Amino acid sequence: MTDVTTDNDAEEAANLRAALVRELREQGAIQSDAVAAAVATVPRHLFTPGVPLETAYAPDNAPVVKPGDNGGRHRSVVSAAHLQATMLEAAEIKPGMHVCEYGSGGYNAALIAELVGDSGRVTTVDIDLDIVERARTFLDEAGYHHVNVVQGDAERGVPEAAPLDRVIGTAGFWDIPPAWLEQLADDGRIVVPLRFKGTTRWIVFARDASGLISRNYGLCSFVPVQGAGTHTERTVTIDDGVVVCLDDEDLNVDAEALRRALHLPRIERWSGAVFDMPDEQTLFLLTSDSNMALLHADQARIDQELVAPSTARGVPVLISGDSFAYRTRRPDEQNGGFESGVYAHGPSAEDVAARYVELLRQWADKYHRRGAASIQYIPKPAAPPTSSAGVITKRHGTVVITYP
Ligand SMILES: C[S@@+](CC[C@H](N)C(=O)[O-])C[C@H]1O[C@@H](n2cnc3c(N)ncnc32)[C@H](O)[C@@H]1O
Incomplete structure (x- = not known):
């Protein structure tokens, strides 16, 4: 049957x-x-x-x-x-x-x-x-x-x-x-x-x-x-439910100073440049400044408006001593789509926001496309290139990310 x-x-x-x-x-x-x-x-x-x-x-x-x-x-x-x-x-x-x-x-x-x-x-x-x-x-x-x-x-x-x-x-x-x-x-x-x-x-x-x-x-x-x-990623908690991921970074982070900064009023600065392809833009940002890491926040902290929704999945954060800036976006009324910008906190918020906005403009100007990065893997014992934001040291070799 x-x-x-x-x-x-x-x-x-x-x-x-x-x-x-x-x-x-x-x-x-x-x-x-x-x-x-x-x-x-x-x-x-x-x-x-x-x-x-x-x-x-x-x-x-x-x-x-x-x-x-x-x-x-x-x-x-x-x-x-x-x-x-x-x-x-x-x-x-x-x-x-x-x-x-x-x-x-x-x-x-x-x-x-x-x-x-x-x-x-x-x-x-x-x-x-x-x-x-x-x-x-x-x-x-x-x-x-x-x-x-x-x-x-x-x-x-x-x-x-x-x-x-x-x-x-x-x-x-x-x-x-x-x-x-x-x-x-x-x-x-x-x-x-x-x-x-x-x-x-x-x-x-x-x-x-x-x-x-x-x-x-x-x-x-x-x-x-x-x-x-196996590799365990290095993270630093700057407040309940707000974490900076510092994997592969040599950055020293003053968690207490950043926590104070987070509770100061934020400034927002806009780039006039397109917000698009966040994965491509994130790759560029993370590999273009050695003081860039990833900022993650729990939904509860987003709901309390302590941090923007962009932090839910991890967003590049530029850290400068006691201040930091991270990416956000707003609707572009004139051209449609979105415009990229930053929220910045801390005594040097103005400076760190300006540096970040410059990178957002540079990406939109030169690298706003899929596959703009070139990724090289140099196995040991070959000597790695001079240290820079795009040079990432691994156990068996070096990853080098450039924008030709
Ligand atoms: C996403 S799943 C694989 C999915 C699978 N390819 C499929 O057909 O859908 C990832 C797998 O990697 C295995 N894994 C993790 N580390 C491994 C390692 N060092 N060597 C071999 N397998 C590993 C895990 O046990 C897990 O089953």
Whole structure:
């Protein structure tokens, strides 16, 4: 006898997959027929048991597999479909390639298996045995027996899988493991969500004379890496629910002076320049002045109007001794859209606001576009360039962000 429920579910899942492809194409996350065909083929719901079908196929949903301890960051999720599609497009995976994914769940590995086809090879690695076992089970259920699932720490890589055409990270990595470079084919690409200065960008790297050079990048958010590559970000609380993230910064922050400044009346100064592409603008700001960090605030402090809504997701803050300024925006009545500006607090509010506004104008004038930054990774032992705001020291090398 036919299982009617299962047949109905399968039909509904196929319809939802087709709708997902249409939506991801409209968003621009899917651009190629190859990625469209992969998303249309792999039954995502088999990798998210217990999740309603509509939720499993919602483009922005990332079902939690392992929650964090005590309300902390999750340890494992099935990544959002729009992000997976965006990164797979950026990776330009072709039939026959050998690909290794660090951070498993099974679904993304199945998409990669579709892209490399029968002549390709896919290995997916996770540090967590539960995740490895789940991925193996789901991949088998979906018919992807040939995907190799391995338990291990990304830091070590998979020597037996080398040389690799593509290395794809799907956790928030704070650095690039040397093993990834060793195991990469000469014309290979590394696609990694890299954390620096409190933010994360997925970056497609190719080899160049000094190490790696970016081909493309974009904003993203991933669960943090575990194991040998773990890194705890440095934060300084300046008031209840108001925190400065100082990851990768040498900045010395006088928390008490900033707290006093925060409770002084603020000034606002406007740039006359467009507020747009906040992720691109944030990258420029964070890498253009060594006194720039990220300011985060809880919703409660925003609701009390102690800080502006721009702080909810983290906003670049320019710190100068006992004063600071951060970005905000207002509607541009004349031209439509928004104008960028700053709120500044403290005895030197006027100076710090002027410096910040100058950077906002510079970005709008010269770099107001997607992909304006060039991101280089110089592995040790090569000497890093002279220290500046765009030179970020990591454990195994240096990230250098410039605006050519
Ligand atoms: C966002 S999930 C991966 C999602 C998956 N690619 C999918 O198909 O949706 C990130 C995974 O990275 C794993 N992870 C974290 N640190 C790792 C490490 N050092 N080596 C390997 N896996 C790691 C976590 O256990 C977690 O399962």
